[in-house]
Amino acid sequence: MMGGWGGYGIGWIFMFLWWVIIVALVVGLIRWLFMGHVSDGGSRPVAEAHLDILKERYARGEIDHDMYERMRRDLES
Numbered sequence: 001m002m003g004g005w006g007g008y009g010i011g012w013i014f015m016f017l018w019w020v021i022i023v024a025l026v027v028g029l030i031r032w033l034f035m036g037h038v039s040d041g042g043s044r045p046v047a048e049a050h051l052d053i054l055k056e057r058y059a060r061g062e063i064d065h066d067m068y069e070r071m072r073r074d075l076e077s
Helices: 008-034 045-059 065-076
Strands: none
Touching: 045 065
């Protein structure tokens, strides 16, 4: 017969670690699904990245001011 921490103590530790891993995976999945995908590795929402692309297109002259304003309003709404 084992005394003190023998057998059962180690089992409880591994069970606790198992549940910590499960909870971390569920939280990570929820964040990934509901926080939106980002274009720069995770620091900005998609809408901000799209606005940056729109600004670049305007700066290069691909779209005029009216088109820029209309598209910006669409993205911000």
